[in-house]
Amino acid sequence: MSRLFPWFVALIALFAVFVDIPKHQVSFPFNCPGICLKIGGFSYDEEIKTHLGLDLQGGTQLVLRLRTDQLPSKTDTSLADLNTQARRVIDRRINSLGVSEPVIQSLGDDKILLELPGVSDILQAQEIATRQAFLEFKVPDKDKPGQFKSLEPPLTGANLKPTFVTFGGQTSNQPVINFEFGAPDDARWVQLSKDFFRQQVQITLDGRQVSAPQITSEFQTGKGIIEGSFTPQSARDLSLLLNSGALPVPLEVIQSTRVEPTLGRDSVNRSLVAGAIGLLLVAIFMIVYYRLPGVIAVIALFYYTALTYALFRLVPVTLTLAGVAGFILSIGMAVDANVLTFERLKEELRAGKSLRVAVEEGRKRAFPSIFYSNLSTILTAAILFQFGAGTVKGFALTLGIGVAVSFFTAVVVTQMLLHGAIEFTSFRRRRLYGVEERVPDPVRDARAPAAT
Amino acid sequence: MLFKFVEHKQWYFLASGLIIVPGLIFLLLGGLKPGIEFRGGTLLDVRFATAPPVAEVHEIFVKLGHPEATVLVAEGERLQVRTTTLLPDDIAAAQKALQEKYANVKDLQSNSVSASFSAELIQNAVQSIALASILIVLLIAFAFRSFGWSAFRYGIAAIVALIHDAAVVLGLFAILGYFFNIEVDSLFVTAVLTIIGFSVHDTIVVFDRIRENLRLNPGEALNPVINFSIMQTLARSVITSLTVVLTLLALYSFGGFSIRNFALALLVGIVSGTYSSIFNASQVISLWQELEDRLRGRSAARATA
Numbered sequence: 084m085s086r087l088f089p090w091f092v093a094l095i096a097l098f099a100v101f102v103d104i105p106k107h108q109v110s111f112p113f114n115c116p117g118i119c120l121k122i123g124g125f126s127y128d129e130e131i132k133t134h135l136g137l138d139l140q141g142g143t144q145l146v147l148r149l150r151t152d153q154l155p156s157k158t159d160t161s162l163a164d165l166n167t168q169a170r171r172v173i174d175r176r177i178n179s180l181g182v183s184e185p186v187i188q189s190l191g192d193d194k195i196l197l198e199l200p201g202v203s204d205i206l207q208a209q210e211i212a213t214r215q216a217f218l219e220f221k222v223p224d225k226d227k228p229g230q231f232k233s234l235e236p237p238l239t240g241a242n243l244k245p246t247f248v249t250f251g252g253q254t255s256n257q258p259v260i261n262f263e264f265g266a267p268d269d270a271r272w273v274q275l276s277k278d279f280f281r282q283q284v285q286i287t288l289d290g291r292q293v294s295a296p297q298i299t300s301e302f303q304t305g306k307g308i309i310e311g312s313f314t315p316q317s318a319r320d321l322s323l324l325l326n327s328g329a330l331p332v333p334l335e336v337i338q339s340t341r342v343e344p345t346l347g348r349d350s351v352n353r354s355l356v357a358g359a360i361g362l363l364l365v366a367i368f369m370i371v372y373y374r375l376p377g378v379i380a381v382i383a384l385f386y387y388t389a390l391t392y393a394l395f396r397l398v399p400v401t402l403t404l405a406g407v408a409g410f411i412l413s414i415g416m417a418v419d420a421n422v423l424t425f426e427r428l429k430e431e432l433r434a435g436k437s438l439r440v441a442v443e444e445g446r447k448r449a450f451p452s453i454f455y456s457n458l459s460t461i462l463t464a465a466i467l468f469q470f471g472a473g474t475v476k477g478f479a480l481t482l483g484i485g486v487a488v489s490f491f492t493a494v495v496v497t498q499m500l501l502h503g504a505i506e507f508t509s510f511r512r513r514r515l516y517g518v519e520e521r522v523p524d525p526v527r528d529a530r531a532p533a534a535t
Numbered sequence: 536m537l538f539k540f541v542e543h544k545q546w547y548f549l550a551s552g553l554i555i556v557p558g559l560i561f562l563l564l565g566g567l568k569p570g571i572e573f574r575g576g577t578l579l580d581v582r583f584a585t586a587p588p589v590a591e592v593h594e595i596f597v598k599l600g601h602p603e604a605t606v607l608v609a610e611g612e613r614l615q616v617r618t619t620t621l622l623p624d625d626i627a628a629a630q631k632a633l634q635e636k637y638a639n640v641k642d643l644q645s646n647s648v649s650a651s652f653s654a655e656l657i658q659n660a661v662q663s664i665a666l667a668s669i670l671i672v673l674l675i676a677f678a679f680r681s682f683g684w685s686a687f688r689y690g691i692a693a694i695v696a697l698i699h700d701a702a703v704v705l706g707l708f709a710i711l712g713y714f715f716n717i718e719v720d721s722l723f724v725t726a727v728l729t730i731i732g733f734s735v736h737d738t739i740v741v742f743d744r745i746r747e748n749l750r751l752n753p754g755e756a757l758n759p760v761i762n763f764s765i766m767q768t769l770a771r772s773v774i775t776s777l778t779v780v781l782t783l784l785a786l787y788s789f790g791g792f793s794i795r796n797f798a799l800a801l802l803v804g805i806v807s808g809t810y811s812s813i814f815n816a817s818q819v820i821s822l823w824q825e826l827e828d829r830l831r832g833r834s835a836a837r838a839t840a
Contacts, residue, residue: 138793146652205630205645209623337649339623343642346582350791357789361782368778405722408794411786412729412801415779416736419771422778423740426771452743455678456736462670463732467725470663475725482729 099393136403141344142200143208150333162192175327221285231285242268258318260309269305276302375515380421387492406477413485420493423449544818558706566709570720575650577621584639692819696811703807730804737812776809
């Protein structure tokens with residue numbers, strides 16, 4: 084170990100504590116009003132905060148499936164592309180609503196996971212996610228009077244420029260939606276006004292008529308307005324919907340979850356209490372049982388907790404209830420590597436080795452066990468992460484990060500502190516390590532196979 | 536004096552059997568109740584200031600066109616209503632109906648899963664458990680590669696211990712499901728996978744000691760080495776298990792009802808994992824060796840005859 088190494092470890096600790104300090108009004112786990120630090124210079128004011136999952140802050144979660152059975156048959160877009168397009172559309176819709184920290188992920192090519200924190204109206208969530216917003220302009224059907232048919236190819240809202248609402252239709256001061264076709268549809272729109280001059284055309288949204296205006300003049304540009312029985316609000320909503328684009332494929336809700344924010348907050352508080360009590364119990368036990376190494380393990384444990392939590396905030400890991408459980412569980416598991424090392428240390432001391440040799444031997448011999456056993460847990464976490472969705476993924480991520488960090492703290496931090504402690508004469512008494520103060524007995528030691 | 540971990544193995548296997556077999560019986564009786572996620576359907580969890588009568592709430596759902604709804608009383612003045620899969624419109628309608636009738640509805644949570652999606656979730660759960668098991672055999676085979684082909688013996692012994700722990704937890708929840716209608720969800724699958732990971736974690740520590748002691752004492756018979764190795768790792772196994780149990784007990788007691796079953800599954804699984812790593816895993820290796828020796832002895836006897 085280099086001389087600079089302890090400083091490096093201490094620096095990480097300082098950084099972790101800095102990250103952990105709450106910097107936001109409702110920062111988890113401390114409700115700390117007032118302190119509002121930003122890191123870095125003026126330009127970089129990335130907010131460090133704990134990301135709470137839907138189950139901890141309330142809201143609505145939907146799993147959507149792409150209805151590929153309702154797709155026009157001649158599409159050659161792949162399912163993965165449709166998925167990406169659909170997610171972009173939903174993302175734009177959510178952005179226009181100002182939902183904070185939404186989650187829009189694909190679950191395989193045919194499904195989309197949508198989490199809307201703070202949206203407790205399940206109907207609104209469904210509207211955002213499944214409204215197709217497919218705008219089409221239809222023309223009179225010559226064969227069937229009074230009915231409308233699609234143009235060939237259909238004239239849709241696909242090439243519309245951003246729409247906006249103004250007041251003042253032709254009749255009264257009604258809200259109307261102004262649109263403008265981009266190329267090449269603007270030419271078709273102008274052509275349409277020539278072909279169907281003094282006739283009615285129909286504007287439909289998702290198959291339903293919005294308005295059926297009479298064409299009273301030949302258009303010169305791709306501009307137009309949609310009139311209808313809009314309120315200012317509904318006109319704005321429709322305008323936003325059109326600007327976000329149409330879903331490329333109909334979506335259906337195959338799972339919906341609605342969580343109350345009050346219950347979520349309750350869960351956060353409860354699991355925090357549980358975590359703190361768990362940490363305290365483990366700390367007391369370790370100190371009582373292992374004495375000086377126990378104290379070192381507890382320091383390492385707090386180091387572990389601070390660093391893991393800092394990583395959760397930095398990565399960031401969205402904490403769910405299961406994730407918090409994984410974190411709490413990993414506190415218990417983090418001790419394991421220390422226990423393995425200390426048990427070895429005791430053994431080596433009992434076998435009559437000097438403290439310095441015993442510490443080194445304990446580290447060396449405990450290492451394979453620590454390495455492979457941690458690997459098995461990380462492996463399980465990786466599988467859970469791969470196959471699980473939502474809550475399970477959160478648990479897997481926190482457990483995985485927890486175990487990886489515990490490997491670092493046990494192998495590096497504990498060892499460093501232990502090596503440091505034995506430099507002090509007053510910390511060299513064997514009793515401090517839970518071993519009797521006595522001279523080694525060669526006869527007894529010869530019997531133990533491990534004593535080499 | 537050494538504790539006879541290996542010599543008394545039949546008793547330890549018997550003890551495991553006594554715990555696992557009743558659970559398996561209830562498992563076969565269909566005790567393991569799949570939750571909404573694995574069965575499809577809708578679960579409405581409604582919290583009241585004081586819960587109204589079950590029949591009255593059921594009546595509301597009949598009027599909404601869901602006579603199949605079952606209403607159960609749950610902890611904390613809550614009612615749980617299970618129906619076939621409801622669309623968001625139906626959920627909103629049910630919420631409105633409940634809030635109109637009862638002014639004291641504190642909150643309402645819903646979870647709704649379509650049947651096709653639940654089939655996928657089950658498939659995912661099964662796949663992930665199978666994949667985890669395979670990877671663990673390979674990991675152990677790799678960790679114990681210095682043993683040559685018998686490395687797989689250690690891998691399989693670890694799998695036996697792992698199945699033991701999974702069976703204990705599955706059995707327990709089959710019994711709980713049978714008598715108390717406790718359902719299993721994806722959190723339960725997560726718990727089982729975590730238990731599997733922990734079980735292997737524990738077993739590896741013991742096996743690693745056996746390997747070390749075999750290397751240090753070449754020519755020593757297997758059984759005494761196993762005994763000695765378990766003895767040496769006993770303190771560690773118990774203490775680690777104890778620290779995890781302490782944190783889980785905290786989670787179980789203070790974590791709230793939504794996490795309680797999860798904590799319970801982990802708690803039982805981790806105790807079982809510690810037991811199986813001390814009393815089952817190495818004993819399987821010993822049993823395997825004894826059977827092999829007996830077969831060899833017989834064929835050797837036949838060869839000389």
